Amino acid sequence: MSNAKYILGHFEDPDDLMHGIDQLQTNDISIYDVFTPMPIHGIEAKLGVKRSRLPIVAFCCGLTGTIAAFSMIYYMLVIDWPIDIGGKPAFAFPDFVPIMFEVTVLFCSFGIVGMFFFRNHLFPGRAPRVMDLRATNDRFIIAIDAKKNPHPDKIDSLLKGAGAVEVMHNDRKYVSYE
Amino acid sequence: MGTHNHNHSHNYSEYFKFSGKPKIWSLIAILIGFLSVGYGFLTDHAERTFANLLLMSYYVTCVAAAGLFFLALQYVAQAGWSAGLLRIPQAFAKVLPVAALLLIIICAGGLFTHNLYHHWNAEGLSDPNSPHFDSIIANKAVFLNVPFFLTRLVVFLGLYSIFSFLLTKFSANEDLEGGLSSYKKSIKWSAIFLIIFGFTTPIWAFDTIMSLEAHWFSTMFGWYNFAAMWVSGLCAITLTIILLKKSGHLSWINENHLHDLGKFIFAFSIFWTYVWFAQFLLIYYANMPEETVYFYKRWEPEYLPWFWLNIFMNFLSPLLILMTRDAKRRSKTLMYVCILLLAGHWLDYYMMIMPGTVEGHRGFGIIEIGIAIGFVGLFTFLMLYQLSKKALAPIHHPFLEESLHHQI
Numbered sequence: 331m332s333n334a335k336y337i338l339g340h341f342e343d344p345d346d347l348m349h350g351i352d353q354l355q356t357n358d359i360s361i362y363d364v365f366t367p368m369p370i371h372g373i374e375a376k377l378g379v380k381r382s383r384l385p386i387v388a389f390c391c392g393l394t395g396t397i398a399a400f401s402m403i404y405y406m407l408v409i410d411w412p413i414d415i416g417g418k419p420a421f422a423f424p425d426f427v428p429i430m431f432e433v434t435v436l437f438c439s440f441g442i443v444g445m446f447f448f449r450n451h452l453f454p455g456r457a458p459r460v461m462d463l464r465a466t467n468d469r470f471i472i473a474i475d476a477k478k479n480p481h482p483d484k485i486d487s488l489l490k491g492a493g494a495v496e497v498m499h500n501d502r503k504y505v506s507y508e
Numbered sequence: 509m510g511t512h513n514h515n516h517s518h519n520y521s522e523y524f525k526f527s528g529k530p531k532i533w534s535l536i537a538i539l540i541g542f543l544s545v546g547y548g549f550l551t552d553h554a555e556r557t558f559a560n561l562l563l564m565s566y567y568v569t570c571v572a573a574a575g576l577f578f579l580a581l582q583y584v585a586q587a588g589w590s591a592g593l594l595r596i597p598q599a600f601a602k603v604l605p606v607a608a609l610l611l612i613i614i615c616a617g618g619l620f621t622h623n624l625y626h627h628w629n630a631e632g633l634s635d636p637n638s639p640h641f642d643s644i645i646a647n648k649a650v651f652l653n654v655p656f657f658l659t660r661l662v663v664f665l666g667l668y669s670i671f672s673f674l675l676t677k678f679s680a681n682e683d684l685e686g687g688l689s690s691y692k693k694s695i696k697w698s699a700i701f702l703i704i705f706g707f708t709t710p711i712w713a714f715d716t717i718m719s720l721e722a723h724w725f726s727t728m729f730g731w732y733n734f735a736a737m738w739v740s741g742l743c744a745i746t747l748t749i750i751l752l753k754k755s756g757h758l759s760w761i762n763e764n765h766l767h768d769l770g771k772f773i774f775a776f777s778i779f780w781t782y783v784w785f786a787q788f789l790l791i792y793y794a795n796m797p798e799e800t801v802y803f804y805k806r807w808e809p810e811y812l813p814w815f816w817l818n819i820f821m822n823f824l825s826p827l828l829i830l831m832t833r834d835a836k837r838r839s840k841t842l843m844y845v846c847i848l849l850l851a852g853h854w855l856d857y858y859m860m861i862m863p864g865t866v867e868g869h870r871g872f873g874i875i876e877i878g879i880a881i882g883f884v885g886l887f888t889f890l891m892l893y894q895l896s897k898k899a900l901a902p903i904h905h906p907f908l909e910e911s912l913h914h915q916i
Contacts, residue, residue, distance in 0.1 A: 371915045381833075416795050424792050427785065 334499035336362065337482060338462055339472040339489035344370050346493030347470040351376055353492045354472070359485060362475040365465035384442055391441025392434045399433035400426060459504040518760040518912070520903045524752065526896035534889035541882010548875040558623035559865040560875055561614045563857050564883035566716055567740070569607040569665070570733075571887065574741020575600020576672045577705060580698035583675070583691075588910035589768055592760045594902050596748050598679060599895040600741070601672035606890055608665035615661060615716060619654055624865060628652045628722035644723050652719055660715055664708045671701040679902050686904040709734050717857075720864035724802045728787035733860075735780035739822075740853040742772050743846040748891070750843045757900055763837040764914045770836030770845075777826040777849065781819070805863040810870055818859050821852030854880060 341347040344366065351373075354361055364377060373379075403426050407413065412420035446452075451459060465471045472494075474485055482499065489497050548557030575597040582590045582597075618624025627645070632638025634646035645652070674697050682690035710730020718729045726732075746769045752758050791799045806815050825848055835841045862870050901908060 371913065416793070418795075424785075424789050427789065 333501050334476045334482065335503055336461065336500045337474045337476050337479075337485055337489075338498040338500060339474070339485075339492075339494040340462075340464070340496040340498070341470040341472070341493060342468070342495050343493065344368075344470055347472065348373070348376070350472055350489055350492035350494060353488045354474070354485070357484070357488060359474060359479050359488070362473040363461075365461065365471040365473065367466055367468065367470070384446065387445045388438050388442045391445075392438035394441075395434040395437025396430050398437065399430040402433075403429055461500070461504060462498070463505060518901075520760070520901035520908070521899040522757065522901075523898075524757060524892070524896045524900055526892045530888065530892055534885040534892070537881045537885020538889060539882075540878050541885060544875055544878020544882060547878070553871075553875060554621070555623045556866050556869065556871055557875055557879070558614070558618045558621070559861055560879040562611075562618060562624055562716070562865075563854070563861050564879050565607065565611040565614045567854065567857055568883050568887045569604065569611045570737035571741045571744045572600050572604040572607045572672075573668055573705075573709075574737050575745065576604055576668060576675065576701070577738065578741060578745060579675055580671070580701045580705070583694045583698035584702060586695065586907075588907040589765060589914040591905045591907040591911035592901055593745075593749055593758070593765060593911075594679070594905065595895065595898060595900055596745055596752075598676050598898075599891045600745065602676055602894040603887060603890045604665075604672045605669040607887070608669055611716070612658070612661055612665060616658060619657070625657075625719060625722075627864070628719060629654060642723075648722060652722060657715060657719075660711065664712050667704055667708070668701075671697065671704075675701070679905075680898065682902060682904045683899065688906060691906055709737070717860050720861060721802065724799065726787050726791070726799070726802070728783060728790070732780075732783045732787055735776060735783045736853050736856050739773065739776045739780050740850055742769060742776060743849045743853075745769065746773065746842060747846040747850070750839045750846070752900075753839065760901065760912055763839070764916050765911075766839055766842055767833070767836045767916055768914075770830055770842050773842075773845065773849065774826055774830040774836065777822060777830075781823040784819075784823075802863075805867070806859060808868075810868055811859065811863055814855060814859060818852070818855050821848060822856060825849075825852075 339350060341350060347364070347366070348370070351361065351364065361377060364373065366373070404421070408420045414420075415422070415425075418425075460466065461473050462469070462471050472489070476482060476499070479485060486497050545557060545561065548554070548560070578590075578597040579594065579601055581587075582594065615624070619629055622630065628648065629652075630640065632640040633642045634649040635641060636646070675694055678690040678694045678697070710733075713730045713733035714725075717733060718725060746766070749758060749761055749769070750766070753761060788803065791803060805811065826845055829841065829845050830836055835845075858876075905911075
């Protein structure tokens with residue numbers, strides 16, 4: 331038991347899980363993470379999860395797209411090969427707008443999808459790292475870092491008291507698909 | 509009553525009492541409106557007064573219709589988040605018959621006094637032997653003639669009014685009887701309404717606004733007007749909710765609901781720009797004289813500053829102000845944006861109507877401001893009166909509880 335890295339409390343009911351989080355927090359036990367097979371309202375606020383920074387990535391990628399599109403069209407239509415289209419000036423800005431808009435959307439969407447996969451270590455062909463396989467199926471799981479919280483017995487009893495059906499002491503952080 | 513749950517204490521059956529300041533001020537506003545109309549006619553500005561009457565009656569009818577559209581949309585989508593605030597669009601929908609009647613009277617008055625629609629409704633325009641013969645108008649005369657024009661207007665607005673009556677009646681029955689039967693009926697009739705509304709609103713916009721400049725046409729115009737209607741309707745709904753909350757009502761509506769309304773406003777402001785720009789770009793790109801005349805008029809020094817202000821108010825300001833999550837959740841920010849956009853869409857309609865009616869004799873003074881105040885007062889008065897007749901929440905709505913737990 332002393333080698334345990336993480337303590338996982340398995341719950342069968344989301345209300346019990348929320349109760350478990352309350353119990354641990356009132357006893358000053360820090361929670362590493364919580365895994366649930368479905369979204370639970372209010373859990374981010376309870377755990378103090380920070381808001382995602384993905385919108386910043388979206389903005390930066392979008393801006394890159396706008397600038398890329400503008401410079402590309404400007405180079406093509408104004409500098410490199412000006413064409414007289416319907417007597418309009420070569421730099422006819424309204425014509426640029428749809429392309430700038432579309433390239434902005436393209437860069438932004440690819441950028442945030444890429445960044446999302448990167449941050450979550452999800453690459454094609456990579457086995458996902460999960461702390462317990464049943465968290466994607468039917469169990470609601472609270473993970474506690476055993477090294478940071480020195481009283482495993484107390485944690486056990488708190489989890490059990492809150493309605494945990496199973497408490498696991500794992501020596502390895504992730505169980506992998508093999 | 510009803511869906512009460514012991515965990516929270518919202519008084520769903522509370523009533524809005526229509527008295528005191530809102531009542532007095534809306535009555536004063538109506539009076540100002542009447543005085544301005546009188547002033548307009550007495551100072552020999554009949555055409556300008558008619559153009560403003562058309563603008564505001566169309567605006568108010570559109571906002572009321574947007575309330576009905578919102579209602580129908582929530583029923584068809586079986587939306588849960590909005591259940592608690594449905595009484596506000598319902599009150600909007602109940603104003604629709606009166607607003608529609610006013611619009612019809614003003615359109616008919618403008619037609620017969622030749623103050624509006626003189627581009628297609630004048631002596632000899634479709635008579636080949638007349639010196640005033642206009643072949644473009646003659647070709648359109650099958651569609652653009654007085655009886656058919658008025659019939660369309662009456663039929664469309666009459667249909668919308670029937671649906672506004674039906675949908676509010678189902679909700680009233682639901683309050684009395686509970687159960688799911690009213691809700692199911694609402695879904696069915698909402699779906700029918702949306703189909704009719706979708707096909708008729710473009711024609712409604714073509715008739716009342718686009719035909720002011722009958723030589724010109726744009727197929728985008730219907731959707732452009734729909735976008736304006738939907739944004740201004742959403743702003744009016746949101747503003748009403750925020751003001752009601754400020755006066756201590758609607759305790760069950762929280763920042764999550766406002767956030768959703770804010771997202772709607774944000775998204776549809778961009779949609780408005782999209783449609784506006786789609787119309788502009790095609791005309792700009794094709795550069796055909798019969799099409800560019802529309803923007804040529806609006807590019808004259810008389811209208812140019814307003815042209816840019818329109819885009820600034822209706823696109824740039826909601827885009828920049830409502831971009832962040834917090835801005836949509838803070839009722840104060842949202843309130844200012846709603847007021848700004850309501851003013852912005854007044855300007856939008858102004859830019860649609862004035863160059864085709866009063867052209868160079870445009871004005872911005874007592875007539876414009878007074879008539880706008882008058883119609884806002886009228887709408888507020890009718891809407892709050894309708895709102896005060898029923899409990900502020902649809903107490904037996906099947907999703908009322910879900911609406912309460914809405915969280916984003």
